[in-house]
Amino acid sequence: MYEFDWSVVLDPQLWLQAMFVTTAYAVVTTLVGLALGVVLGLVLVSRIPVLGLIVRLYIHVFRCTPLLVQIVWFFYALPMMTGFTMPDWFAAGLGLTLYMAAFAAEIFRGGVISIEKGQWEASTVLGFSYATKMRHIILPQATRRMIPPIVNQAILQLKNTSLLSVVAMPDIMYAAGALTMSTFRPLEVYTFAALLYLVILTPVTLLANRFELKH
DSSP states (O other): OOOOOGGGGOOHHHHHHHHHHHHHHHHHHHHHHHHHHHHHHHHHHHTOHHHHHHHHHHHHHHHSSOHHHHHHIIIIIHHHHHOOOOOHHHHHHHHHHHHHHHHHHHHHHHHHHTSOHHHHHHHHHTTOOHHHHIIIIIHHHHHHHHHHHHHHHHHHHHHHGGGGGGGTOOSHHHHHHHHHHHHOOHHHHHHHHHHHHHHHHHHHHHHHHHHHHHO
16 A cells, blocks of 8 residues: 655745746746737738738647647757757747747637627728727627636646746746655655646636626
8 A cells, every 4th residue: 555655745945936937937928928819819810811821820830739849849949940049948938938829819819700790890880990990899899708718728828837847947847856756756746746736726717717707
């Protein structure tokens, strides 16, 4: 019978640093990815042929290739190919940011095109410009419909930060791997790591659900 020994996970400094790194990467890459996704989404709904084709190709590549491969590629291959040395922390987060942007662009596009055709036509008849139409009629309604998928994607983004451990970023999973190597107690360590993700994500999920209900 396996006897659990939870004392091996009692290293507050290790876990606090790991939680900070995980949360920082999740927040920054999500916010920057969302901002970039809005820009890409605007290109998609504006139907500019050449730019639209480039954006669709970008989205297709990032949605259809493993995030792990993207992170490794940006961390190792891109500096070798370009000769430009990026800081490790930046290269590690670049894949996460561009991955988030690809999904955010599709969420934005889906939210905009979900608005009934009649509202587009009515605003055109009233003489609204495209910018005014988007700002005052389409986007306020579309934003409410985007909230659930954006929240889901943000949650996935935080869990995706666990892949940063393969490029030695000291996040929760990297800390768990290092502690497992020194204690040989993977069950306790990885169970505790999972609990930390729950601690971080549960308040975010509850707040998002409350915000969604109000809107």
